Amino acid sequence: MELPPSLVNKYNLKVEGNLAAKQTLVFAHGFGTDQTSWRFVKKAFSADYRLVLYDNVGGGKSDPNAFSPIRYQELNAYASDLLEIVNVLELNGAVLIAHSVSSMIGVLAAIRNPSAFSKLILVGASPRYLDDQDYIGGFSTEDLDVLFKSMTANYYAWASGFSSMAMRNYEKPELGQEFGSTLSALQPNIALSVAKVIFQSDCRSALPKLKNDVLIIQMKNDVAVPEAVGRYLHAHIEHSKLLEIDVEGHFPQLSAPDLLSVAIESFLNEQH
Template sequence: MSSSILERNNVKILGSGSQTLILAHGFGSDQTAWRHQIAAFASNYRIVIFDHVGAGKSDFTAYSPHRYSSLYSYAEDLLDLCAELKLTQCVLVGHSVSGMVSLLAALVEPQRFSQLIFISASPRYLNDEGYIGGFEQSDLDALYAAMSSNYYAWASGFAPIAMGNPDKPELAIEFANTLAAIRPDIAQAVARVIFQSDHRVELPRLTVPTTILQASNDIAVPPEVGHYMSQKIPRSKLIPIPARGHLPHISAPDVVTHAIASCLAA
């Protein structure tokens, strides 16, 4: 193993402190999404940020649809990064898909993490018998079709809905820009992997203490999902936060930072 892992995932280490915080971004964004939290925590914590392969300034040549056909490969990347930096007992904050990526990583090497904090995470996006995920398959098929017919038009239309803060249009533009920075073929493949995934069966196996931060009016993660996870993950607590949309760490940074700080203090 070598620094090629750090280049592959565009890893950066900021701040100083004995405790390490790993900030893991969700689909459509990259490590720049964490700027508010970095500003808040860098004076007291060592912060590790990175880009998932296919996002941000990661090494796009490392991407292959076969390798990244499930979330397990992203979890392997995360564990590679932890091994390379010799990280143990870190606090990992995972937005959206990075919630399940960190869960899968923690099932394999729980000693890497002292605590997981999920922001807008979901184990399954599709509705199922006795389970509300938020989407029907027809909804997702329509989303894939829109991505495939004109990806950039889809990105600019999807971003404001996902951001969920119509009074702050500049945030939707920012999200549309990071979406548009992803190669369309990669974005479509990754969207399918995420939206068709089902990691409900893994939830009860998680032993690392976990906090679930749940915003309101989240197009991708209805409140029922947060309640479901808190019932299934043994050492978990659900904290509804006064924020709207799927990217509250960007749209309501003070709220999210305060919630993370309370988890760290506990």
């Protein structure tokens, strides 16, 4: 089908892989990256699946004029964007493979339209980054104050330091540099606005409403998402499976793509 130019322009929307395949995989990226972060993983699925890739508004090669801090002051706005793509492509029973914040965006979208996705694969997901009573999110209010002040004071210096810390894999500095480069490509005011929405969000109450089959992939040493968060998600999402992988950092699609691809393929082939 012919993709509407308006959506191609707005989301840098791409449909590729095996266009005749019955099953569609939708890849959704996290904060500070774009769809190119999936380039190693998608190779494993391009022969057997139709692949949908897009950039979240405010990031990547999405239309910079589409971003509004008023519209995008909650994650549900991004869920509406994902559902717009779902509706235009007439997706039914697709599999969403989402990284970081796009995991919760996908959860919100699937709750609103359960038939859109047969399965969700959530990589490095967190329903809340802030610690709370009886909940470990990984960040205190003071941590976030420091984060936002650093972003405001010198965004590019912050991006350089944060990217290396989030990627870890210090023996492969090019990975941190890649994240640093996509992070630095964001407009600093947009990046700060989006970061505040992400780090101050709380999607915990949505989790029990999700009825799709879910694979939660939790990294062992993730500076943004402690292991306790993966276990929390598993405990609160009814049809979920938790896979803890021995990977450093927040970006296994870049640092361990083969391992991640095997995990995804195994879940795709599971009968539920």
